[in-house]
Every structure is written in structure tokens, then in C-alpha cells.
Amino acid sequence: MSAISPNRRFRLQQSLALLLMTPTLAPVPAAAAGTKHPSALEHAILCRFDALLKAENARDLPATRALFRDSEDTLFVGKTPPGAADSWGGFWGEAATTQISALWHAGGFAIAERAPPRVTRLGHGVAQLYAPVLIRVAYAGQSGKPRPFLLILNWVRERGNWKIASDIAIPAG
Numbered sequence: 001m002s003a004i005s006p007n008r009r010f011r012l013q014q015s016l017a018l019l020l021m022t023p024t025l026a027p028v029p030a031a032a033a034g035t036k037h038p039s040a041l042e043h044a045i046l047c048r049f050d051a052l053l054k055a056e057n058a059r060d061l062p063a064t065r066a067l068f069r070d071s072e073d074t075l076f077v078g079k080t081p082p083g084a085a086d087s088w089g090g091f092w093g094e095a096a097t098t099q100i101s102a103l104w105h106a107g108g109f110a111i112a113e114r115a116p117p118r119v120t121r122l123g124h125g126v127a128q129l130y131a132p133v134l135i136r137v138a139y140a141g142q143s144g145k146p147r148p149f150l151l152i153l154n155w156v157r158e159r160g161n162w163k164i165a166s167d168i169a170i171p172a173g
Helices: 006-025 040-057 061-066 093-106
Strands: 075-079 088-092 110-113 118-123 126-136 147-158 161-171
Touching: 040 061, 040 110, 040 118, 040 126, 040 147, 040 161, 061 093, 075 093, 088 093, 126 161
Parallel strands: 075 161
Antiparallel strands: 075 088, 110 126, 118 126, 126 147, 147 161
16 A cells, blocks of 8 residues: 555645545434434435444445545545555545555454434535444454444445445544
8 A cells, every 4th residue: 555645645635634524514404303204305315324234244345345446546545554654544445445444444444333324415426424423443453342433434336336435444542
């Protein structure tokens, strides 16, 4: 894995800043407003998220990979491999996201929800899922003990399917 170029680092910083501001600017999802049934958008995203959790926990890399956009702009933020200059980094594109996912899976990866996820429509064909989760991974010097994270997934609708455009796990404890 190569080091992050200054241009990509800047784009990552911009993306993170925008993502952290988005929940405060976005409308309240219908579920939060007291609606008992999720909207079609929420249902679609929650089903895809459930498929992601199942694929990740089964360490099924092809099924996991199929949920992500096939784009050089796809972003995965996570723990870097041993020996990397930074302990966390942004991984851009299909090859990098697949490589880091394979490392996570090899390290005994498991993920579980801590609280119900929330879905927010960001625009036509764009949505964000926010999920408090527990992630256990034992690579890059990690203990393998489940730790709390806030998982932020941005989804885009491409050719009728919802795909992950960015996967950002923020340590929450």
C-alpha cells in the first residue's frame, strides 16, 4: 500500500469535514419524526447494510466488494497495516479498498450493531447511514477486543442498486 499523496490527504480532510457537518444540516429522517414504518429509501439502505454486516462477518470478500462502488473515488477509512507512517488512513479506489478489507478479514474481523442505524437522504440517489457499532479486528497491533465505532456509510444509487461510496469508521471510545 502506498503512502497517501498530499492531494488525496486534502480530499480526505475535505470529505471528513463535509461528512461530520452533514448530519446537522440534513432533514430529520421519517423514523426519527415518529413514523413507525421506514420509508422505501430507509428500507432499501437498511437491507443493503444488513447484507454488508452478513458478508463482513462471514469474511466473504466478493460479497463485501459487490456492495461497494467500482470507482477510483470509493473511499474506505480504517486502520493502516503494520509499518505504515500513520495509524489510520484513507484508501481510495477498488484495489485499495479490497486490499484493506482482505487484511481486516484476515485479522478476525467481526462487526455488530450497538444501536439501530439511521438513514438520511442527502439528495436524489444519495443517502447516508449512521450506525453505532462494535468492531473486533486483530491486525495492525489491535487486541481483537470489540471496540465502539461510529460507522458512516455514504450510499449512491447506480443502475438501480445502492452502492457504498464511502465507508468511514470513527473510533468512539
